Amino acid sequence: xxxxxxxxxxxxxxxxxxxxxxxxxxxxxxxxxxxxxxxxxxxxxxxxxxxxxxxxxxxxxxxxxxxxxxxxxxxxxxxxxxxxxxxxxxxxxxxxxxxxxxxxxxxxxxxxxxxxxxxxxxxxxxxxxxxxxxxxxxxxxxxxxxxxxxxxxxxxxxxxxxxxxxxxxxxxxxxxxxxxxxxxxxxxxxxxxxxxxxxxxxxxxxxxxxxxxxxxxxxxxxxxxxxxxxxxxxxxxxxxxxxxxxxxxxxxxxxxxxxxxxxxxxxxxxxxxxxxxxxxxxxxxxxxxxxxxxxxxxxxxxxxxxxxxxxxxxxxxxxxxxxxxxxxxxxxxxxxxxxxxxxxxxxxxxxxxxxxxxxxxxxxxxxxxxxxxxxxxxxxxxxxxxxxxxxxxxxxxxxx
Amino acid sequence: xxxxxxxxxxxxxxxxxxxxxxxxxxxxxxxxxxxxxxxxxxxxxxxxxxxxxxxxxxxxxxxxxxxxxxxxxxxxxxxxxxxxxxxxxxxxxxxxxxxxxxxxxxxxxxxxxxxxxxxxxxxxxxxxxxxxxxxxxxxxxxxxxxxxxxxxxxxxxxxxxxxxxxxxxxxxxxxxxxxxxxxxxxxxxxxxxxxxxxxxxxxxxxxxxxxxxxxxxxxxxxxxxxxxxxxxxxxxxxxxxxxxxxxxxxxxxxxxxxxxxxxxxxxxxxxxxxxxxxxxxxxxxxxxxxxxxxxxxxxxxxxxxxxxxxxxxxxxxxxxxxxxxxxxxxxxxxxxxxxxxxxxxxxxxxxxxxxxxxxxxxxxxxxxxxxxxxxxxxxxxxxxxxxxxxxxxxxxxxxxxxxxxxxxxxxxxxxxxxxxxxxxxxxxxxxxxxxxxxxxxxxxxxxxxxxxxxxxxxxxxxxxxxxxxxxxxxxxxxxxxxxxxxxxx
Numbered sequence: 001x002x003x004x005x006x007x008x009x010x011x012x013x014x015x016x017x018x019x020x021x022x023x024x025x026x027x028x029x030x031x032x033x034x035x036x037x038x039x040x041x042x043x044x045x046x047x048x049x050x051x052x053x054x055x056x057x058x059x060x061x062x063x064x065x066x067x068x069x070x071x072x073x074x075x076x077x078x079x080x081x082x083x084x085x086x087x088x089x090x091x092x093x094x095x096x097x098x099x100x101x102x103x104x105x106x107x108x109x110x111x112x113x114x115x116x117x118x119x120x121x122x123x124x125x126x127x128x129x130x131x132x133x134x135x136x137x138x139x140x141x142x143x144x145x146x147x148x149x150x151x152x153x154x155x156x157x158x159x160x161x162x163x164x165x166x167x168x169x170x171x172x173x174x175x176x177x178x179x180x181x182x183x184x185x186x187x188x189x190x191x192x193x194x195x196x197x198x199x200x201x202x203x204x205x206x207x208x209x210x211x212x213x214x215x216x217x218x219x220x221x222x223x224x225x226x227x228x229x230x231x232x233x234x235x236x237x238x239x240x241x242x243x244x245x246x247x248x249x250x251x252x253x254x255x256x257x258x259x260x261x262x263x264x265x266x267x268x269x270x271x272x273x274x275x276x277x278x279x280x281x282x283x284x285x286x287x288x289x290x291x292x293x294x295x296x297x298x299x300x301x302x303x304x305x306x307x308x309x310x311x312x313x314x315x316x317x318x319x320x321x322x323x324x325x326x327x328x329x330x331x332x333x334x335x336x337x338x339x340x341x342x343x344x345x346x347x348x349x350x351x352x353x354x355x356x357x358x359x360x361x362x363x364x365x366x367x368x369x370x371x372x373x374x375x376x377x378x379x380x381x382x383x384x385x386x387x388x389x390x391x392x393x394x395x396x397x398x399x400x
Numbered sequence: 401x402x403x404x405x406x407x408x409x410x411x412x413x414x415x416x417x418x419x420x421x422x423x424x425x426x427x428x429x430x431x432x433x434x435x436x437x438x439x440x441x442x443x444x445x446x447x448x449x450x451x452x453x454x455x456x457x458x459x460x461x462x463x464x465x466x467x468x469x470x471x472x473x474x475x476x477x478x479x480x481x482x483x484x485x486x487x488x489x490x491x492x493x494x495x496x497x498x499x500x501x502x503x504x505x506x507x508x509x510x511x512x513x514x515x516x517x518x519x520x521x522x523x524x525x526x527x528x529x530x531x532x533x534x535x536x537x538x539x540x541x542x543x544x545x546x547x548x549x550x551x552x553x554x555x556x557x558x559x560x561x562x563x564x565x566x567x568x569x570x571x572x573x574x575x576x577x578x579x580x581x582x583x584x585x586x587x588x589x590x591x592x593x594x595x596x597x598x599x600x601x602x603x604x605x606x607x608x609x610x611x612x613x614x615x616x617x618x619x620x621x622x623x624x625x626x627x628x629x630x631x632x633x634x635x636x637x638x639x640x641x642x643x644x645x646x647x648x649x650x651x652x653x654x655x656x657x658x659x660x661x662x663x664x665x666x667x668x669x670x671x672x673x674x675x676x677x678x679x680x681x682x683x684x685x686x687x688x689x690x691x692x693x694x695x696x697x698x699x700x701x702x703x704x705x706x707x708x709x710x711x712x713x714x715x716x717x718x719x720x721x722x723x724x725x726x727x728x729x730x731x732x733x734x735x736x737x738x739x740x741x742x743x744x745x746x747x748x749x750x751x752x753x754x755x756x757x758x759x760x761x762x763x764x765x766x767x768x769x770x771x772x773x774x775x776x777x778x779x780x781x782x783x784x785x786x787x788x789x790x791x792x793x794x795x796x797x798x799x800x801x802x803x804x805x806x807x808x809x810x811x812x813x814x815x816x817x818x819x820x821x822x823x824x825x826x827x828x829x830x831x832x833x834x835x836x837x838x839x840x841x842x843x844x845x846x847x848x849x850x851x852x853x854x855x856x857x858x859x860x861x862x863x864x865x866x867x868x869x870x871x872x873x874x875x876x877x878x879x880x881x882x883x884x885x886x887x888x889x
Contacts, residue, residue: 060727251750257743258751264737269801270723271751 008118036386044378048371053368065354073346082225087297089232089337095330097287100280102258103247105260106282109333110164110179111288112313113186114157119296119308120190121156122149123200130217131321142216149192149217149297150290157289158282160186163197164280169274194293194304210304213297221299224240232294240286256280288313288318315341322375340368401427401462401478401556401589403448408457410443417443419613425557430583430590432600435603435844436685441593442612445559449481450474471732478553484562486542495530496671496837498549512626520548528650540571547578548803557589558582564599576603587854595684597625597884603770633847650711651807651839652696657705659691664863666691668705673859675837680850683860683883689843693810697729697859710807726807732816734794743789745769745780745797752801776800777825792822801828809833811842829854847876861885
């Protein structure tokens with residue numbers, strides 16, 4: 001039983017009087033908390049870069065050439081920057097959804113599967129309304145079809161997330177295990193649809209993908225960047241505003257935070273925890289589903305592929321954890337990860353073709369992981385040496 | 401064997417679980433360690449059995465100081481402990497469990513182990529099949545196996561934690577026979593930790609009483625149960641004359657409610673409460689009062705029976721429906737299930753505000769929190785995280801979060817861990833709520849508190865209840881007997 005821990009000592013101790021701190025000391029204490037929090041990730045990235053340089057030197061490759069590939073692959077020219085944005089948007093949208101559930105203490109590992117079911121949902125909408133598989137020809141225009149794609153994608157992702165949530169609340173299955181299983185099922189179902197004569201594989205084709213989406217189901221693109229669509233950017237901005245309003249202004253966001261800190265107390269204080277689990281999981285799943293749809297509807301893809309999410313869901317988990325579940329920081333952290341990922345692909349190409357960089361491709365993963373590891377480590381260092389104030393003494397007394 | 405504990409102290413964080421306890425246990429005697437929940441008896445026994453180390457003090461076995469680094473180390477010094485839940489491996493057979501934990505080589509000598517097992521079971525008339533699997537055995541049989549295992553390791557001091565919970569009457573009488581013969585014939589030291597005063601009086605020679613981490617006294621047995629109760633609870637002030645309360649309409653009607661939990665069954669409880677009434681639930685920890693109060697809030701679904709709140713049938717309805725009907729529940733673990741560590745007072749207030757608006761007006765919430773803080777005399781600021789407040793202030797703040805017009809207020813240990821002044825203040829606030837027609841049902845481990853504030857008292861023992869509604873019977877002696885298991889005496 002709990003609560004026993006406070007029995008003896010407080011009985012004789014008078015209540016501590018809270019002294020009013022002066023304004024300057026308050027500012028100083030804010031700064032004292034803020035500075036390490038802001039500087040820690042930069043410090044981690046700096047250490048990671050140092051280690052990467054050492055690894056490359058040791059392997060006999062030139063760090064400057066590697067850096068050049070990273071730069072060339074991401075920021076060097078407008079087309080590359082457009083590609084980077086096209087990669088960044090789904091990552092950001094998924095991350096915004098994850099901010100909600102992780103704040104509520106729900107470890108939605110299943111986000112990867114929710115992206116896949118979202119991609120399947122969008123593809124289904126395209127098959128029904130653009131490719132004429134619907135019994136009646138509705139003659140819908142492109143805007144309506146695209147809206148239907150987004151709705152189907154959101155429904156697909158939300159439904160998959162709700163399965164996970166119901167398994168948790170009613171079946172007692174932790175969302176982590178449920179999520180892993182559902183990821184696997186979603187991936188397998190996707191492969192069933194598009195491989196080995198699956199129902200969505202074009203007849204006669206041996207590629208594990210659907211046919212190219214028809215023109216009236218393709219996202220509009222920018223005039224000057226044919227591989228970038230403005231729609232995901234608008235949706236990402238919308239998702240950001242929505243999640244920011246939920247987290248910073250709404251009562252519901254407060255409830256989610258309470259659930260994340262102590263589900264039991266929140267419930268007893270009157271928060272409808274079960275309903276909120278369904279709502280937050282469904283919203284996160286819907287955003288992940290939409291992101292999955294944008295992955296397959298990207299102007300340079302436009303078909304359901306074998307790996308619609310491409311590990312983006314797991315990347316998004318890393319993003320929100322490194323952003324410390326902050327809605328404001330999420331766009332920036334997801335940008336850094338998009339760059340690392342895109343730049344990594346470019347370096348991989350360099351490893352393949354450039355004699356100055358002839359290294360094994362897998363080294364790119366090592367380099368990326370080094371950055372993540374060092375940033376995580378820097379948080380650990382901060383908590384160890386600059387702990388945030390007012391932490392509870394950990395005291396799990398059991399004297400029954 | 402003689403075990404001496406000298407000046408044992410042990411703290412967990414700010415809690416002093418054992419304060420300078422010195423005790424001697426002689427061979428050939430059976431001792432009882434008594435004390436309310438949180439008195440420190442388990443901590444002391446864990447120190448004695450090598451499970452955890454004391455912060456200071458020493459343990460002497462037959463006059464020689466020993467350092468017990470682990471349960472294995474304690475067994476080597478002849479001290480063994482039988483835990484409340486038998487520590488065995490259910491997928492194994494009796495023999496395999498017997499072998500596990502015995503010193504020996506990589507290949508255990510099954511034959512000699514089997515012979516030892518059979519011989520020991522025969523001696524104590526235990527009916528243990530060496531090849532039976534543990535999960536087929538009753539708790540009592542698993543306990544018997546554990547005793548035999550400890551004895552085969554030449555244990556000379558046997559500590560038993562609540563050994564009579566969950567075993568049959570027949571197994572209990574056999575266990576007591578065995579313990580008596582071990583003490584009287586073999587000269588073992590037996591130490592029993594128990595809540596059940598009847599068992600203690602039946603079995604033990606001497607009782608040692610702890611209260612709030614300190615040694616308060618010992619008494620030879622036989623003695624009256626009331627003597628034990630007085631030692632355990634301290635001097636209970638007799639009930640003061642009070643003006644009769646004006647009771648209003650019925651708020652809670654519980655009829656024939658049974659609640660089944662892992663440990664016990666609360667059996668066919670009926671209770672009618674009227675507005676303005678205060679009813680205390682007495683009983684040793686884990687006698688069923690916690691299950692009962694949770695059933696009255698919808699947190700535990702009763703197995704059978706009906707619960708009505710203000711005339712509306714509520715049994716089986718979820719917690720939030722109870723809350724909507726004007727029920728509030730304040731659990732014992734303030735930071736575990738009452739308040740949310742890491743959130744500020746204002747955030748708590750905003751969270752519990754009964755409004756439909758989808759956003760939070762933080763400016764208003766802050767002002768209103770400030771009002772509550774000054775009204776309830778909470779020492780803290782709206783922006784303080786709740787865990788930085790002291791226990792008394794946390795409890796006062798938790799009270800300030802309750803809605804003003806409640807029909808029924810359920811409290812678990814409302815003043816646990818508070819100093820006298822804070823406790824009085826809490827009760828002032830609670831009793832003031834009766835003016836609004838709130839009925840109060842509370843659990844407390846302090847008999848004082850129950851006697852002082854209850855209009856009626858419901859005593860729990862092993863899931864059975866006795867109602868005490870005659871003020872003349874609300875004395876420490878009478879309640880103590882009921883708490884200890886004497887029905888209706």
